[in-house]
Amino acid sequence: MTQQDDRRALVVEDDEDIRSLIEFTLGTQGFDVRATESGLEAVELVRTFDPDLVTLDLGLPGIDGIETCRRIRELSDVYVVMITARDDEIDRLLGLETGADDFLSKPFSVRELKARVNALFRRPRRGVGVGAGPAPTAPVPDHEVLEHGPLRVDVDGRRAFRGAEELSLTRTEFDLLTELMRTPARVWTREALLRSVWGTEWASDTHLVEVHIGNLRRKLGDPSEKPGFIRTVRGVGYRMESLEA
Ligand code: CA
Secondary structure, three states, rough: OOOOOOOOEEEEEHHHHHHHHHHHHHHHHHOOOEOOOHHHHHHHHHHHHHOOEEEEEEEEOOHHHHHHHHHHHOOOOOOOOOOOOOOHHHHHHHHHOOOEEEEEEEOOOOOHHHHHHHHHOOOOOOOOOOOOOOOOOOOOOOOEEEEEEEEEEEEOOOOOEEOOEEOOOHHHHHHHHHHHHHHHOOEEEEHHHHHHHHOOOOOOHHHHHHHHHHHHHHOOOOOEEEOOEEEEEEEOOEOOOOOOO
16 A cells, blocks of 8 residues: 555535535545535544545535534544635634644635645654554654653654653644754744745745644643743744753
8 A cells, every 4th residue: 555545535615616626636636535515424524534634615504614623623633724715714713723734715726735735745644543542652663752851752653742641733733843842952933834844835824833833832731931842932933942941
C-alpha cells in the first residue's frame, strides 16, 4: 500500500456543482472520495469511512459547518478545511475556534484547492488517532522524540504528552508544537510558521497561526501567567520558553 492510494477524503457540500467539482478534483489527486450534503451524515462518515481530509461547507441544511466540525473533533483529528461562501466570514470563524485547520473561500479555483491539498499531504501521515490508540508506551528507538520540561513529542508516532497524560492535539496543533520544540531557541515569526506548517502555497493570513497557537496553549495547560511553554515574542512571533529562566 503506497501513500498515494490509501488516502480518503470526505466532501461535505450541499451545492451539487461545487460538490462535483471538489469530488472530481480530489479524485484526480488519488483520493478515495465520499460526499454528502448533510452535516449529520458527515459526522457518521468520519466515524465509519475514517477520511484523511474533510472539506466542509459552512452553510449546510440541518446542522451547519461549525456544529459539524465541533462534532467531528470529538471523534477525530482529521484535517478539516472549512469552505465559506465569502472571504469576510473567515475572520469571524477564526474567532469562534471551530476546530478547522484552515479555511478556503468561494469562489476558489481547482488549482488553489489542489495546491492546498498537496501542501497538506507533504506533512507527515497521521499516526494514532486522537485518544484511539493503545496505552502510552515507551517510544521505539528509531522514533524522533522531542522533550521540553514535562512535554514530550513522539514525532513519528504523532503523539504528544504532558507528563503521563496524552494530549489530544489536532494535526495542525501537533505540527506547530513539533516545529517549536525542534528548535527551542529559535524565535519563529508567524510567517515562518505558516510556511513551515501550512506550506508555501498556503495563502492564509498569519491570524490563523495565532488562533492555532492559542488553542495549542490551552491544550498544553499553558498558564496565562509567565512562564508558560510557548512564549510570545512581542512584535516578532513565538518560541519555546527557556526552562532555566
Ligand atoms: Ca452551502
